[in-house]
Amino acid sequence: MSAALELFAREARLAWGRGGGPLVSVGFYAGVATLLPLATGPEPARLAAVAPGMAWIGLALAALLSLDRLFERDYEDGALDLITLSPMPLELTCAIKCLGQWVATGAPLALAAPIAAIALGAPLALAPLIFASALVGGLAFAFTGGIGAALSLGARRGGLLTAVIVLPLFVPPVIFGGGALDAFASGLPWRSGFTLLSAYAAAAVALGPVAMAAACRNALS
Amino acid sequence: MIPAPAFLANPERFMAFSRWAAPMFGAIALLLAAAGLWLGFAAPEDYQQGATVKIMFIHVPAAWMSMFVYVCMGVASFLALVFRHALADAAAQAAAPLGAAFTALALITGSLWGRPMWGAWWVWDARLTSVLVLFLFYLAYMALRASLDDETKAARAGAILALVGLVNLPVVHWSVTWWNTLHQGASVFRKGGSTLAPVFLTPLLLMGLAYMAAFGALWLVRIRGEVWRKRAEAAALRAARA
Numbered sequence: 103m104s105a106a107l108e109l110f111a112r113e114a115r116l117a118w119g120r121g122g123g124p125l126v127s128v129g130f131y132a133g134v135a136t137l138l139p140l141a142t143g144p145e146p147a148r149l150a151a152v153a154p155g156m157a158w159i160g161l162a163l164a165a166l167l168s169l170d171r172l173f174e175r176d177y178e179d180g181a182l183d184l185i186t187l188s189p190m191p192l193e194l195t196c197a198i199k200c201l202g203q204w205v206a207t208g209a210p211l212a213l214a215a216p217i218a219a220i221a222l223g224a225p226l227a228l229a230p231l232i233f234a235s236a237l238v239g240g241l242a243f244a245f246t247g248g249i250g251a252a253l254s255l256g257a258r259r260g261g262l263l264t265a266v267i268v269l270p271l272f273v274p275p276v277i278f279g280g281g282a283l284d285a286f287a288s289g290l291p292w293r294s295g296f297t298l299l300s301a302y303a304a305a306a307v308a309l310g311p312v313a314m315a316a317a318c319r320n321a322l323s
Numbered sequence: 324m325i326p327a328p329a330f331l332a333n334p335e336r337f338m339a340f341s342r343w344a345a346p347m348f349g350a351i352a353l354l355l356a357a358a359g360l361w362l363g364f365a366a367p368e369d370y371q372q373g374a375t376v377k378i379m380f381i382h383v384p385a386a387w388m389s390m391f392v393y394v395c396m397g398v399a400s401f402l403a404l405v406f407r408h409a410l411a412d413a414a415a416q417a418a419a420p421l422g423a424a425f426t427a428l429a430l431i432t433g434s435l436w437g438r439p440m441w442g443a444w445w446v447w448d449a450r451l452t453s454v455l456v457l458f459l460f461y462l463a464y465m466a467l468r469a470s471l472d473d474e475t476k477a478a479r480a481g482a483i484l485a486l487v488g489l490v491n492l493p494v495v496h497w498s499v500t501w502w503n504t505l506h507q508g509a510s511v512f513r514k515g516g517s518t519l520a521p522v523f524l525t526p527l528l529l530m531g532l533a534y535m536a537a538f539g540a541l542w543l544v545r546i547r548g549e550v551w552r553k554r555a556e557a558a559a560l561r562a563a564r565a
Contacts (some may be wrong), residue, residue: 250488253480257470264459266466267484270459271491273452274498302494313487 105190106159113202117171124210127164131211134160135218137188150223154232154283157219161211161236162272165243166205170261171270172199172251177321186322196314197307208240231286232259235279235296241305246271253316265295274302332508334410334550341543348540352533359529366522380526384534385429389457392538394424396464397489401483409553410546412478415485416468417545421538423461429454460488542552 117123138156140151176182185195215236216229224232248269254260282295331337363380403412434444445451467484471477519527526535549563 159399204505222390249484251340253467253484254470255471256476258472263466263470266459267463268455270463270488270495273456274494277498298498305494309490313483317480320476320483323476 105188106194109185109195110198110202113199113204116175117168117203117206123206127168127207127211128214130167131160131164131214131218133164135222138222139293140176146223152223153222153224154228154287155280156222157224157232157236157283158214158239158276158280159216160218161239162243162276163238164211165208165247166265166268166272168203169247169251169264172203172248173255173318176261177255182318183322184320191213192315192318193311196248196252196318197245197311200244200310200314203248204241204244208244209237212236212240216272228283228287230306231283231296233290235282237287238296238300238303239275239279242299242306243272243277245303245306248315249310249313251322252314255321275299278302330505331558332406332410334409337410338550339414340429345540345543345547348536352536355529355533355536359526359533361526362529363484363526366526372440375436375439376523378432379523380530382429382432382436383527384431384452384531385425388534388538389422389426389454389529391430391535392418392425393460393492394491395459395542396422397485400485400489403478404482404486410550412482413546413549413553414542415482416478417542417549419461419464419468421545423458425534425538426454426458426461430458436557444486460492464488472521 133154138152142148142152173182176185181222186192188195212233216232219232220226220229247264247268249271250264253267254263257263278295278299282292282299285295327493332342359380363377365564366377368374396415397420399411399415403415430451433454437446438444450467464481464484468481471480
């Protein structure tokens, strides 16, 4: 247990401290949010209509950006080999790595998402739901994204490859999360979308580490 | 293990079987396609869709195949991952471009049909989006295999991705049915029998069988090519050592 905690602390510290951590993700997120009014035109009605959707696009892209730090660095400097030697199952290691990633980048983004959406004109009442769904969605992004990051270990042009692998896996959370926000904004029942998003995140947390561990073993073999 | 793959798992037996099976499937595909197209173009025009109904005979079987080929790829990947069988891996790799081609055909013909019928080349409807995501899965699989240099690593990584896609695909399919949908529902394989008139149904089923036979022929040819490539590589290695 203490080994797991130790690993979690290491992952969170690395993700938080090195390579920018949450500040870079939040800065990237703010950048995407700034580009939107410049690209579509600043009419408030139009911006308010797309604000919840843009919150989700930004989350998905920011999650994508931080993925290449997840396994690649440890793979290159040999730390992944050492971690694999420990008695802890590799599946658990992968899950802890993703969890650390989520705490360091997903959770801060969940705080930034409602702010960006409100700045674009989304109603204030939407803020709690945006926060909650971004928190859960970040978990789904971290665990499905980890699969892509682990699979593209040792590949040429790994970053681009990760994006190609991961984007189809990001489709359901974007649909469920964006759908829940849309339904809430227009006064329709939104619970089913949020529940499905949570279910997808739970399935990703349960099944993702198995695929990640298989991919890591393959890359290290 | 499933009997047919078990029988074909022996490369020698596979090569002996596919040697005559591939051209036979090809000939069957040609005959069925000729009959299906003949009947299809002889079919009367639909009272609503006019002549564009004939696109259906190309479009609908391609959409069926896009799913069927992915299932074939997933099963082959599973066998390759669990039994570490080289032929199963060659089968998975060979199926991917064929599946991508069928999916692209379904998307393109659907788009050509959608312009006169729906008034738009593309709508973000449930069916269209999930087929597009399926196309992206095929592309991701091929990109992953192409960018890993080590062949055994590429094979195993590809198999893992194909299985992840197999799990995720139904989720994508259901998640998009959330959106209100423009694409018509199933009319051939549904409870209570087909709603299609026999004059349309017969050529459609013929074309479906023709696509299936064509896939069988092309798949076998591609797997044979992979086996020959491996043999050539082994021969070149032997020659270099000697």
